[in-house]
Amino acid sequence: xxxxxxxxxxxxxxxxxxxxxxxxxxxxxxxxxxxxxxxxxxxxxxxxxxxxxxxxxxxxxxxxxxxxxxxxxxxxxxxxxxxxxxxxxxxxxxxxxxxxxxxxxxxxxxxxxxxxxxxxxxxxxxxxxxxxxxxxxxxxxxxxxxxxxxxxxxxxxxxxxxxxxxxxxxxxxxxxxxxxxxxxxxxxx
Amino acid sequence: xxxxxxxxxxxxxxxxxxxxxxxxxxxxxxxxxxxxxxxxxxxxxxxxxxxxxxxxxxxxxxxxxxxxxxxxxxxxxxxxxxxxxxxxxxxxxxxxxxxxxxxxxxxxxxxxxxxxxxxxxxxxxxxxxxxxxxxxxxxxxxxxxxxxxxxxxxxxxxxxxxxxxxxxxxxxxxxxxxxxxxxxxxxxxxxxxxxxxxxxxxxxxxxxxxxx
Numbered sequence: 001x002x003x004x005x006x007x008x009x010x011x012x013x014x015x016x017x018x019x020x021x022x023x024x025x026x027x028x029x030x031x032x033x034x035x036x037x038x039x040x041x042x043x044x045x046x047x048x049x050x051x052x053x054x055x056x057x058x059x060x061x062x063x064x065x066x067x068x069x070x071x072x073x074x075x076x077x078x079x080x081x082x083x084x085x086x087x088x089x090x091x092x093x094x095x096x097x098x099x100x101x102x103x104x105x106x107x108x109x110x111x112x113x114x115x116x117x118x119x120x121x122x123x124x125x126x127x128x129x130x131x132x133x134x135x136x137x138x139x140x141x142x143x144x145x146x147x148x149x150x151x152x153x154x155x156x157x158x159x160x161x162x163x164x165x166x167x168x169x170x171x172x173x174x175x176x177x178x179x180x181x182x183x184x185x186x187x188x189x
Numbered sequence: 190x191x192x193x194x195x196x197x198x199x200x201x202x203x204x205x206x207x208x209x210x211x212x213x214x215x216x217x218x219x220x221x222x223x224x225x226x227x228x229x230x231x232x233x234x235x236x237x238x239x240x241x242x243x244x245x246x247x248x249x250x251x252x253x254x255x256x257x258x259x260x261x262x263x264x265x266x267x268x269x270x271x272x273x274x275x276x277x278x279x280x281x282x283x284x285x286x287x288x289x290x291x292x293x294x295x296x297x298x299x300x301x302x303x304x305x306x307x308x309x310x311x312x313x314x315x316x317x318x319x320x321x322x323x324x325x326x327x328x329x330x331x332x333x334x335x336x337x338x339x340x341x342x343x344x345x346x347x348x349x350x351x352x353x354x355x356x357x358x359x360x361x362x363x364x365x366x367x368x369x370x371x372x373x374x375x376x377x378x379x380x381x382x383x384x385x386x387x388x389x390x391x392x393x394x395x396x397x398x399x400x401x
Binding site: 018019020021022023024025028070071072073074077078081110111112113116117120121124163165166169170171172173174176177178180181184 | 207208210211214215255258259262263265266269270284285288289291292293294297371374375376377378379380382383384386387388390391
């Protein structure tokens, strides 16, 4: 599979949020405002790319040779939480302005299934290093794109008249339904 | 008993707290994988939170989250290995979502809010209530999606490797609009859950009126 098709696949047709249902909590939780959605998206992007590279190396050069593949889930979650901590420290020290914008979202990312999900999916599909990199970038772009579009729709929904019982999550889920329909039609493109 | 029942209704993780959505949307394409996912979730919740509650006084406060994640991860890994051995088809069906129980907000949230403070009996009851609530809601979503989307209801298919039975039933004669594959596809999951939550809100409101 060539790199461009992996990129397109991970952004659109196999979007991690709308077709794989990963990262649902931030998708519904932090997507009230466009700005929050972008910050969340960027923090996820940093962590996903770094952790998928590191876990790829660990998986290939430590877990497979020593025959301990079954430890994958535990090792991966440890790597992700370590990376989140390191990113937080580095940002705090060298880029305080960025940290001020993203700081709130970083700790939440450890338990964000979008990160662990992407890493596990990449290691399941036997990508090599460059393919893993492209897949993780594509997935996080897809995540950011969907969460941003969703947030802007929800901002506009607030001014609409919605039946009382559908206010809040139900209408958000139905919006997501329509978006998922649109994204699933990208298959033929 | 009363506590368990109350947790199932009032703190239903899916319909009330809106947590643990990923597995609820992803694996509910048929009835069997929905209730098996629910059961796995229930087992992980009970075992890991029971363990956490037992050793809650030994764990230092500032490293408690990593320790909790490690405990949950260990339980999930053991479960994964067991499913892989005995029902490989099912574990293929559940895929990464089984491993993703590790980062499920419900499990970690309960570990932090209940298991780290209460004794083991209370924690166990709470875990059973939450786990059953989650399982029941998954079964509801799964059956609706399968009946509307494929016109079948699968009680046992992948599990037949273990039990030797197969049970898949047709529900109604085919019509022009139903079964509609949209309900089994990914997008349908959002639709079904959206309507179910709206419905749940209606019932909850009526309950409140009665108690007033």
